[in-house]
Amino acid sequence: MTKGKLIGVGLGPGDPDLLTVRAVRLISAANVIAYPALPDTESFARQIAARHIPAGAHEIVIEIPMTKERGPAQAAYDLGAKRIAEALDLGEDVLVLCEGDPFFYGSFMYLHARLAEHYVVDVVPGITSVNAAATRIHFPLAARNEVFTVIPAPLDDNSVRSRIEASDTCAILKVGRHLGRIRALLSNLGLLDRAHYIERATLDQEVSMTLADAPDPAPYFSMILVSKGRDPWLKTQS
Amino acid sequence: MTKGKLIGVGLGPGDPDLLTVRAVRLISAANVIAYPALPDTESFARQIAARHIPAGAHEIVIEIPMTKERGPAQAAYDLGAKRIAEALDLGEDVLVLCEGDPFFYGSFMYLHARLAEHYVVDVVPGITSVNAAATRIHFPLAARNEVFTVIPAPLDDNSVRSRIEASDTCAILKVGRHLGRIRALLSNLGLLDRAHYIERATLDQEVSMTLADAPDPAPYFSMILVSKGRDPWLKTQS
Numbered sequence: 003m004t005k006g007k008l009i010g011v012g013l014g015p016g017d018p019d020l021l022t023v024r025a026v027r028l029i030s031a032a033n034v035i036a037y038p039a040l041p042d043t044e045s046f047a048r049q050i051a052a053r054h055i056p057a058g059a060h061e062i063v064i065e066i067p068m069t070k071e072r073g074p075a076q077a078a079y080d081l082g083a084k085r086i087a088e089a090l091d092l093g094e095d096v097l098v099l100c101e102g103d104p105f106f107y108g109s110f111m112y113l114h115a116r117l118a119e120h121y122v123v124d125v126v127p128g129i130t131s132v133n134a135a136a137t138r139i140h141f142p143l144a145a146r147n148e149v150f151t152v153i154p155a156p157l158d159d160n161s162v163r164s165r166i167e168a169s170d171t172c173a174i175l176k177v178g179r180h181l182g183r184i185r186a187l188l189s190n191l192g193l194l195d196r197a198h199y200i201e202r203a204t205l206d207q208e209v210s211m212t213l214a215d216a217p218d219p220a221p222y223f224s225m226i227l228v229s230k231g232r233d234p235w236l237k238t239q240s
Numbered sequence: 241m242t243k244g245k246l247i248g249v250g251l252g253p254g255d256p257d258l259l260t261v262r263a264v265r266l267i268s269a270a271n272v273i274a275y276p277a278l279p280d281t282e283s284f285a286r287q288i289a290a291r292h293i294p295a296g297a298h299e300i301v302i303e304i305p306m307t308k309e310r311g312p313a314q315a316a317y318d319l320g321a322k323r324i325a326e327a328l329d330l331g332e333d334v335l336v337l338c339e340g341d342p343f344f345y346g347s348f349m350y351l352h353a354r355l356a357e358h359y360v361v362d363v364v365p366g367i368t369s370v371n372a373a374a375t376r377i378h379f380p381l382a383a384r385n386e387v388f389t390v391i392p393a394p395l396d397d398n399s400v401r402s403r404i405e406a407s408d409t410c411a412i413l414k415v416g417r418h419l420g421r422i423r424a425l426l427s428n429l430g431l432l433d434r435a436h437y438i439e440r441a442t443l444d445q446e447v448s449m450t451l452a453d454a455p456d457p458a459p460y461f462s463m464i465l466v467s468k469g470r471d472p473w474l475k476t477q478s
Contacts, residue, residue, distance in 0.1 A: 012371075019262040020365065022252070026261060103371045105380045106388075118378065125375035127258065129365045133250075133341045137363035140356065142343045147392040147414075149403055150344075154385040165387055168406055176385075 006034075006090040008121045009097050010104035010114065012128015013050040017204035020129050021050070028097055028126065029054040034089045036062035036082065037099040038109050047099040062086060062096070066109070079109075083116035090121050103128040107154075107175065131225065132173045135203040139210050141227045144171055148231075155180035155226075159187055166191060166228065174226040179219040184226060188213065197228045244272075244328040246359050247335045248342035248352065250366015251288040255442035258367050259288070266335055266364065267292040272327045274300035274320065275337040276347050285337040300324060300334070304347070317347075321354035328359050341366040345392075345413065369463065370411045373441040377448050379465050382409055386469075393418035393464075397425055404429060404466065412464040417457040422464060426451065435466045 011028055014020035021029075029035070029051050039045035045063065048055070064082030067074040086096050104110035104125050114123065132152065136143045144150040148170035153162055155177045162184065166172055174184055177199075188197050199216035201224035202208050213226055249266055252258035259267075267273070267289050277283035283301065286293070293299075302320030305312040324334045342348035342363050352361065370390065374381045382388040386408035391400055393415045400422065404410055412422055415437075426435050437454035439462035440446045451464055 010375075012375075014260070017262075019265075020260050022258050022260055022367065023264060024255075024257040027257075103367075103375075103381075105374045105382075106371060107382055107384075111380045111383050114378075114380070123378065125378065127367045127371040127375045129260065129341075129367060130371060133344060133365040133368060136343045137248075137250075137341075137365045140352075140361065140363065142349045142352070143341075144343075144345055144390060145349050146345075147394050149392070149395070149399075150390040151403075151407070152382060152388040154387070156385050157387070161387075165389075165406060168403060169389070 003093050005121055006092070006094040006096060008086065008090060008113070008117050008123045009095060010100055010110040010123070010125045011097055012100050012103040012126055013047060014129035015102060015131045015134035015204045016046070016050055016202070018050055018053060020134065020204060021054075022126065022128070024126050025128070026054050029099075030056065032056060032059050032095075032097040034060045034062065034094045034096045035099055036064060036086050036096055038064045038066050040066060040068060047101050050101065051099050060089070062089070079112040079116065083113050086113065087117060087120070090117075100128065103130045106130045131203055131223070132175070135173075135200045135225055136227060138203050138208065139198050139200055139227070141198060141229065143173070155184050159183065163187055163191065166193070166230075170231055171227070171229045174228065176222070177220045177224045177226055178222045181216060181220040181224075182218040185213055185216070185218070188228065193228055193230060196230060197226055199224065199226055241331050243359055244330070244332040244334060246324065246328060246351070246355050246361045247333060248338055248348040248361070248363045249335055250338050250341040250364055251285060252367035253340060253369045253372035253442045254284070254288055254440065256288055256291060258372065258442060259292075260364065260366070262364050263366070264292050267337075268294065270294060270297050270333075270335040272298045272300065272332045272334045273337055274302060274324050274334055276302045276304050278304055278306060285339050288339065289337050298327070300327070317350040317354065321351050324351065325355060325358070328355075338366065341368045344368045369441055369461070370413070373411075373438045373463055374465060376441050376446065377436050377438055377465070379436060379467065381411070393422050397421065401425055401429065404431070404468075408469055409465070409467045412466065414460070415458045415462045415464055416460045419454060419458040419462070420456040423451055423454070423456070426466065431466055431468060434468060435464055437462065437464055
């Protein structure tokens with residue numbers, strides 16, 4: 003029997019209007035879908051795709067435990083990959099629903115790591131939260147020969163600072179409880195008035211403001227965008 | 241009279257299937273569209289959107305001269321902004337077609353700089369060439385707390401090298417005639433076997449290979465993706 007294909011589909015940042023044409027077509031025709039979910043929470047990925055999921059689709063829920071240790075989450079991906087593999091072995095294609103882009107800080111990579119050796123894989127890119135957030139607050143990410151860096155906030159101060167210093171613009175992700183620390187760091191660098199805060203970009207609950215006014219701690223789906231140069235949209239820089 | 245709205249619409253990397261649902265809806269309903277074009281060349285942005293452009297739409301072509309000096313291109317954006325402003329003043333919304341994402345190394349920023357002060361602006365994100373290329377060659381861009389950097393190849397060797405050294409993964413853009421220089425630099429850093437080359441991602445003419453085998457000079461729409469760690473999709477790293 004021909005094995006099924008593993009298809010990782012990026013869904014974008016949350017607004018269903020930001021799905022791609024290909025994502026809509028694939029979801030609408032899916033027999034088997036898989037997606038991660040936190041315990042006792044509706045899967046965010048499934049919510050984004052919901053209006054296109056066929057009524058009879060078989061759904062593989064990969065429940066990710068909220069623990070500090072990596073072991074339990076790894077075991078969850080092991081189990082999810084096993085269940086996906088069972089469907090693939092029956093000749094079914096399996097569509098993995100991925101928030102944002104599958105290869106940009108996405109959990110799809112953990113399934114890919116477990117399955118790509120044994121099955122045909124296809125990956126469909128999605129709009130990242132960074133690109134979406136930038137359009138919401140009219141923040142040009144990079145122009146001409148500017149260097150743009152994506153920095154996870156959990157890194158230590160020296161690591162974050164040196165990356166900001168080496169960039170023209172940057173996006174600081176996974177801010178959450180690190181907000182106060184990152185704000186102090188940007189303030190010390192003289193960049194507080196160049197830093198913008200946005201949470202839940204493109205969702206109904208989207209909030210954005212200057213970093214100076216941002217809540218501490220911030221929710222997990224929040225980021226800081228920093229431009230070191232002049233306002234990049236000034237005519238004189240274009 | 242109410243002025244029209246300026247709408248910058250990201251079209252993704254080239255495959256029309258990677259347009260977003262919102263982009264398709266906006267283009268299909270447009271009365272006035274604007275887009276950049278190189279001399280004597282069909283506009284790439286227009287090609288991506290072509291199947292959705294209404295037959296009767298008014299088209300503003302912004303012809304960008306191919307010169308080393310910035311003056312002539314700036315004059316072209318001045319003229320384009322003037323023609324767009326005339327339509328906006330008549331109450332027409334103007335849709336600017338943007339390859340990739342409008343705020344990620346896009347020419348939309350030059351129009352935005354000239355018009356955002358005077359008109360209401362809306363920006364719709366698009367899939368970047370970087371995200372698209374990564375899915376085509378199954379290259380995870382970033383996971384967990386990895387730092388990801390976008391580096392324009394025209395920067396000098398020291399600038400490129402220091403940014404590679406400070407990143408876990410990076411995308412080197414605008415490779416073109418800089419390919420040989422960047423390849424030598426990555427070779428000196430011991431990263432040649434970690435570097436992947438891809439041109440025209442998602443188009444029929446897409447080509448990808450290890451950087452060692454890549455053509456020199458490369459076409460403009462080419463990039464290099466570098467991962468410094470172990471293959472990020474290895475199970476042990478997930």
